[in-house]
Amino acid sequence: MKQNIFLLLFLISIGLSAQNATVCNLQKSDASNALKVDQNDLICIAKNSDRPYTVFYTLASWCAPCRMHFPDAVELEKTGKVNLFVVLVESEQDKRLGNAINFIKSTFENVKFGVLKDEIYGTKTGKRNKKIAKEITPTHNEMIADYGKFILVDQGGTVLYVTNWKDYNKDWQNSKKMLENKILPLIK
Numbered sequence: 610m611k612q613n614i615f616l617l618l619f620l621i622s623i624g625l626s627a628q629n630a631t632v633c634n635l636q637k638s639d640a641s642n643a644l645k646v647d648q649n650d651l652i653c654i655a656k657n658s659d660r661p662y663t664v665f666y667t668l669a670s671w672c673a674p675c676r677m678h679f680p681d682a683v684e685l686e687k688t689g690k691v692n693l694f695v696v697l698v699e700s701e702q703d704k705r706l707g708n709a710i711n712f713i714k715s716t717f718e719n720v721k722f723g724v725l726k727d728e729i730y731g732t733k734t735g736k737r738n739k740k741i742a743k744e745i746t747p748t749h750n751e752m753i754a755d756y757g758k759f760i761l762v763d764q765g766g767t768v769l770y771v772t773n774w775k776d777y778n779k780d781w782q783n784s785k786k787m788l789e790n791k792i793l794p795l796i797k
Contacts (some may be wrong), residue, residue: 640706645725657789662692664770665683668697674757685759742758769795
């Protein structure tokens with residue numbers, strides 16, 4: 610019985626991911642199996658979500674805190690109110706992108722993910738990350754171009770919160786505590 614439920618949930622998540630890709634006109638990268646995304650695509654994905662909120666989690670393959678906090682990003686989806694979509698900040702052509710995809714799939718196989726578009730964000734990881742952080746961070750949040758951001762967007766397409774390293778209050782290893790203080794109150 611448990612296996613049937615997991616299979617059904619897996620099939621639903623694949624269908625919803627495919628639906629978002631179609632509705633938002635998302636294209637696959639020629640260099641990888643990832644969907645290519647920009648700020649407008651992220652908003653479209655959130656607007657077409659089957660849940661009230663979408664968390665976009667930025668991840669770089671070499672970023673130890675990104676990898677450490679990734680399971681907590683996945684846990685947010687278990688609230689039933691959040692869809693998770695991982696945004697890979699490495700270039701579509703970057704050899705490390707495959708490492709990021711393998712890490713995601715080996716950790717949580719069914720997570721939806723995409724890579725920032727090279728034609729909009731360029732190919733230098735730091736500049737790509739800074740540009741998306743600048744574009745998506747609302748004015749009521751401090752914009753810091755760090756990695757491993759939790760970007761909370763409601764189904765209306767409003768960016769409610771974008772985390773940064775200061776949200777951890779000097780306890781950067783404890784993303785659960787940060788999420789309890791910054792993200793979970795916004796989705797209750």
